[in-house]
Amino acid sequence: MAVRQEEFVLNMGPQHPSTHGVFRIVLTLDGETVVKADPVPGYLHRGIEKLAEARTYTQVIPYTDRLDYLASMLMNWGYVQAVEKLMGIEVPLRAEYIRVIVGELARIASHLVATGAMASDLGGLTGFLYTFRDREEILDLFEMVCGSRLTASYMRIGGVAKDLPEGFVPKAKEFLKKFTLSLAEYNGLITGNEIFQRRTKNVGILSAEKAVDMSLSGPVLRASGVGHDLRKVRPYSIYPQFEFEVPLRTNGDCFDRYYLRVLEMAESVKIIEQALASLPEGPVMAKIPRIIKPPAGEVYTEIESSKGIMGVYIVSDGSPKPYRVHFRRPSFINLGYLAEMVRGWKVADVVAILGSLDIVLGEVDC
Amino acid sequence: MFGKGLLKGMKITMVRFFKPKETVQYPEVRLPLPDRFLGKPEFYYDKCIACNQCVAACPNNVITLKTETVEKKKIVTQYYFDQQYCLFCGLCAEACPKDALKFTKDFELTQYKRQDIKLKFVNPEQVAKKKAEVLQAALEKQAAQEKQAAQEKQASADKQIASEKQAAGNEAAAGVC
């Protein structure tokens, strides 16, 4: 008797925990091998760009929190920086330092989710618990600074909402000291684990040319050997003042994408330590008009968020509300190559590849 | 050797196993919250000057303010705070010039009934009291004004009498000549 064989269509998501939110991929399978993959984003679409058109410039800030909610500080930063450029506002030095400190903390927090979630996607829930334990401490620090753990809304056009509270600097220093030990723990628990390595090494290889062609950015790009980090190649804010490396990996496989984030966390620690040591006194808010009304015109600025290049494009018609706001969300653009990347791999590898891309659906769907 | 990494990982978890727990037994044990925590909002009726700045600052139309003008003074008659739409961004409290709106550390915001989610901060007694105060103040002010007006009138009348007297005196003096 002949066995009837045909391709099989499998819906992965939108309620699948390893899609890191509400993401759906329609996989066409031949046995266990992926023949075709159709990503279906959009389940978390809230129309933030449209909502922004009906808000004043300051009122948009809380909505940017909801883009990449794992690193809301960085999202705030990307947006306020664009408005500041449009209005030609000079941000006080202390505010810039605070931005760097909280921004890098947010980067660590976001990478901790990526690292832990990758481990748990591949079946090692222990690693997840360890990274989340340390992430909690960063969220505690954020809570001290702005009152919220996840959706910070901390930055304002022209500076930051409030100065650092008393006790923040010692607490942050204590955390950084502990965190260096924690990084060794992750390396022992996850990086060095043979099962984890076998599941990720040489899986989902992304070549440097293809990564550049698809305008991928962030850790995904750097794991393929392209040393493109906006903090170095097109420095903004006060990043030129700090000494840090941009870690690079060359294989472009899942393991490199994972391990690069661990290395980046160590670099962020260095930046925060330097910033805390040389934190100047002074105001945290520039002198800005009471009603924020940028001149008519348009502006585009970029920052290096935890996921890649976060760009903000604003068109102003001279009224107190933006005429158009567009966010270049790195997660969304990094997803663009997913369908190609998973073709030919097994179902279980799809989880590894998706995990290594580190998407966050608030940002993908906007 | 294959498995070395696994053993190292297990060692880490074993060491961790004998260390104190990181988690707390939530409802009984609570972690301290920082002062800036954005929990359930609180409204101080007496501080509010009905300037509407919180309403204008809110991105999501959470706050509705009802006012009434008594004796040319705006009085808040109701202050709704629809928590379900609140982003807890704190822009409203930041905009308030009188610190009449503050966020507390209460984070347990779940309610059994939907209508309980919408907070009504002002009760009728407060409004009645405030109205009475304003009226009282207006009356006092009016009385004070009247008194002052009367005094002024008196003063100007006195002055007039004095000047008339003087004029009469002058005339008399002229008559003498």
Ligand code: SF4
């Ligand atoms: S916290 Fe934000 S969303 Fe909530 S009422 Fe205040 S301004 Fe509105």
Ligand code: SF4
């Ligand atoms: S901003 Fe403050 S004083 Fe003004 S109406 Fe709101 S709560 Fe009252």
